[in-house]
Amino acid sequence: MASTTLDKPAPGRKPGAAARRRVSVLLPLPFPGPFDYALPDDGRLDDVRPGEVVSVPLGRRTETGVVWDRDGTLPPEFAPPPGRPVADGRLKPVIARAGLPALPAALRRFVDWVAAYTLSPPGLVLAMALRTSQSAQAAPAQGRAQGWAPADPPPAGLRDTPARRRVLDVASRDGPLGGAELARRAGVGAGVVRGLADAGALRPVTLAPAPAFAAPDPGHCPPTLGDHQAQPAQALRDLAAAGGFSVTLLEGVTGSGKTEIYMEAIAACLAKGRQALVLLPEIALSAQWTGRFARRFGAEPALWHSDLGPRLRRVTWRAVADGTARVVVGARSALFLPFAELGLVIVDEEHESAFKQEDGVTYHARDMAVVRARMDDAPAILVSATPSLETLANVGAGRYRHLVLRARHGGAGMPDVRTIDMRAHPPERGLFLSPVLAAALDETMGRGEQAMLFLNRRGYAPLTLCRTCGHRLQCPNCTAWLVEHRARRIVTCHHCGYQDPTPPACPSCKAESSLTPIGPGVERITEEARATFPDARILVMASDTLPGPAATADAVARIARREIDLVIGTQIVAKGWHFPHLTLVGVVDADLGLGGGDLRAAERTVQLLHQVAGRAGRAEAPGTVMLQSYTPEHPVMQALVLGDFENFMRQEAEQRRPGFWPPFGRLAALIVSADTPEAADATARALGEAAPHGDGVQVLGPAPAPLAILRGRHRRRLLLRTRRDIAVQPLVRQWLARVPPDRGARIDVDIDPISFL
Template identity: 55%
Template sequence: MSEARSRVRVLVLQYGLGALDYAVPDGTSLAPGDIVAVPLGPRIITGAVWEADALPAKDVPDAKLRAVAARLDVPPLPAPMRRLIDWVADYYVAPPAAVLRMALSVSSALGGDRTLVEYRPTGTTPARATPQRTAALERIAGRQGTPRDLARWGQVSDAVIRGLVTAGALAKVEVAADAPFPVPDPDFAPPRLEAAQAQAAAALVADVEARAFAPTLLDGVTGSGKTEVYFEAVAAALRAGGQVLVLVPEIALTAPWLDRFAARFGVQPVAWHSDLKANARRRVWRAVGSGDARVLVGARSALFLPFAKLALIVVDEAHESSFKQEEGVHYHARDVAVVRAQLEGIPVILATATPGIETRVQVERGTYKRLDLPARFGGATLPVIRAVDLRHAPPPPGHWLSPPLVAELQVNLEAGAQSLLFLNRRGYAPLTLCRACGERVNCPNCTAWMVEHRLTRRLLCHHCGFACPPPPECPACHAPGSLVPCGPGVERIAEEVARLFPAARVMVVTSDTISSPARAAALVAAVEAREIDILIGTQMLTKGYHFPGLTLVGVVDADLGLAGGDLRAGERSFQQIAQAAGRAGRGAEPGRVLLQTHQPDARLMRALVAYDAEGFYAAETEQRRDVGAPPFGRWAALVVSSEDEAATIAAARAIGRAAPVLPGLSVLGPAPAPLAMLRGRHRHRLLVQARRGLALQDVLRDWLGGVELPSSVRVTVDVDPYNFM
């Protein structure tokens, strides 16, 4: 064996370690990308063979190297995927092993082929043919699945299915755990596109056929048919034998999208989300790696799946802030999607009705192409938007809906039309206050108020998840029965609607009530069947839903998102309200939108009412340009945390004192974070501002690498921060 092949560099999945060199066993051939098992101390851990010049490692003599234990029977990570991991680790100042872990997130997928045990009816009648067993066998006739599947289909308990197995009415069948997925047919049901749609679709198809990097903003008003347009690019990628990745903000909300995909391509796409069972995750991961999963839809983590033949990436609702990962590696999936497309040499489509300023600036610079869909599909018109000035038309005391909005709800109910009330605040009330002493009920782990959820009779912290029953007395002064809810959440709005319209059929839609694709599908079915008169929900209802019978949208508190004053508050509020308004009037009947606000003359409200997105974004963009904020400058947040408050303060000050003095670089802080305690850890923040041309990541690595901190202190680096809490 030649000297060059006697050792390999392996990026190991071990916290705190980077790359390590290992010896290649005799008779074994290893190449970059191979997934391997390697010894580390007394354990065997997983890693990936890497290019030696891409990652540094400790110089160990050949004689002291331990040998690779085995090459695992999975497809290697392709070169574009390895370069993506390198880029993400470098740009977001993250350990490469942490990024690799996102690509190798399914450990069971690395273990080779497997079989599963399923059962099918034998056609025999059990000796004890109880009515329950007989009914179950009738319902599962001709089906095959796991005991749990059969119990669900048969509408019986698992015990009944086990009894049928014992009685010989169900036979065991071994099946491959990695059965192939159905292949979408690009020519199953081609749509009839309107002229503007056809023109945009042709441009996207040409990009796919060119097989080159081509970032495109597909900018279309709500209801303009953006999905049908980019479906034609998906079809082109399928015809070329490639794979397609479609990123969505929340997989729980994709039920209507999945139905539209199946109507167009004959089968549903492969889905990737947190609700998948372990066996299903393994099957998806391996199908992606082998190229058998042709179209995959998933949330941001799907971006790190090891696609073998990726031909197109689509980022749907590309403006959504939920594409920003706030735990672990703080990446933004929209931006990483563009980088992955560049490394793969393929097109990427950013589809949205409200593109972010960063995306708009890329269009202005000529980096991205822009395709416009300025009108709704099928002759539908955009809704009329008007502001309700709460200073002149306030709700009655103890209420939250203004007389004009109540009147419009009454009109809609009498007309048999559907309405949506939008308030981006979960629960019943955001604050519980003692009327005797003024005490606010706070989370014991966070500097955050506990939110009352009356439907579940709990107080809940929306930051750490701590929950408890509402206390019978004030925790401070112990006055019994003194705690009162302050402010409205969606549950409180639902309570008010029930008092105003007792005959109305109401549904509350939040992440608490719609937590899976199945529940989202049930919501869509109920609304389309006209079983719901008034929807009351948070931002979950603003993302892509198409309800033709919904003609009225009321924004309960249009000023809510402007509080807090972070960089993107105005932009996010505009996007969120515009998306909520876009749910109205998507069918034959025109829509109308009422914005309840105390600031009807604010630039944001005037722009929404006048549909002046360009004017609003121009002003917001100039503000950012003036202060050197992204995308005209570079920002990074450093969050210092520890369970020990004194250690947090000392570490934050030490980092602040060590801050480099460079032209074009300024450091603000340290200071207590607005959320000064989170999950039991005290938090201080520093904000780093840099001119665009400065090598910010190198500065951060050199700076933080020179500060010695106790092991109890954690420093989180967030490049391009979206959350300022």
């Protein structure tokens, strides 16, 4: 294995032996770098270039990889150690080209950068770009239709008629067309076209396949912008038109028209003939977003997310590579698509933790989107009503530009936010809605307006225990309680996916009918709402009830048609929906998320509840938000009531600054997992003893992870914290080199962790 480029001199060659041309090929597998291969002696691949997708042997099988290059673009502290060169005689030859578009240089640099930054094998990052199991297999050739063009020269003695003249005029003016389309444009029957073809006046031609995606028209339906929107919209148009790398935060209160404004940047990008990428935190949002996009541009964007079928994934991958997919909207993995001419990157709801990839290659899509824009020399726009502290720190340091929208579009006012002190206004025994909130719901629906109840907890109850012996239903694979889903009659673990039928008796003491749900989930709140408001038309919006974008689009359409009186949902309802007739939002448990030792608990809670509150009063009717809380004096609740997000984030920053917690320092988590607690403890202890030290460097742990057992594996955590001017990657790389994991143990690295479970 070696990280060589084309034509590197072959080491270990016998005197007099002819040099073999070699290339580096990166495979989408967990190897630390590319492998060297020889070009075939027959010369058929002598013109192969970096980025081309090729088939190569690996052991006894054939793999698809990419001809790789190293151009020195990585910062020195990120660069992995070089591999050892392979002797000339041991090189295996490249088999063939794979028949796929080449990966652009900017994408190859991006793959290298992400791998080095996250300390991941570059092949695993390449796998996200290549998608070998679905997208990178050679797609079957599309059938090419037959069309017709005027013969040259025209046949002698051709009978002339008005219909025939119209056909020949259209064929000359509009170029080769299929028979049916040619007849339609000329206003004649198909027999006229066939007659001209039989007479030799039309010659057959092969038509290129129609593009998979219609081209959006930047001038199709420009929006009418308010005075407060015009300046930010023009600023973003100018950035997109000028090109070049920059980062801009577009901050605006909920309902201020941020989407319409950044679509003007997309229009400017399209007018320059370049492609745009928009990242959304949830694929469920794509349904409403694509509708707004189609109204603005007259065509739908290309979608990229996990719900796409294999064929559409292949088609989209190729359309991005050949440039016919002009705008892509997708989840975080869309960052790794092979854009031919990327000119704009937008991250909507940039504060969302859903942008963090926790499995496999761990990366934050918001941060990597900025890197991708830099690699393609394109502007990046980060969009949020409640920007993350990291983004605000970059604004404060002058690294990011800042555009602010402080008013809602169309004259709508911000909702009135109130707390309900649950100590003073508790619900009835066994219920969870305060009488104050229940009365407000009844009044709102009585006026014919819509209301929403929010609880960020799926299922019926988060915990089930036995009244007789106190036994709690726990996951056999994780240190987590099983969540009851009464509608499906199961208990399940939301961490590993384990599920079982709800037991009729206590598994421990066998007592019948003794299992009692503790606490509410959305199913239990729905049960209470149905009993309290028997005539209300209720819709539950949660990942369990809305399995994909199509189901979500149907739910949103029903709400827009006013077929729903009360929406009950989890965090999916907080994500940018526009419900013009919804005037009341009730948060069942506003304190949820504030407990525990999570560094970002307060920041996340204020962001989530601010987003939920933003669903209320987005049109003419004023909105009201009611937060049920046992601690209404908490700074988070006060910030929401006062609408003072800016001051809250300033105070949050001042609390983190002294201990150089992010964004004023850097973190890297090492997670040890093993089949036995002894193996996990041994590797964790060894890591603790070999931990790096120095000025501005601190290691916390080892300690059992909050989820000490996950999917049957025992887990321990260590946390490296450094000042912001100290790169954690070389420290972690050297640290890991000193501690080989025990047999059966594994060490996972999470650079910039946001979850501490």
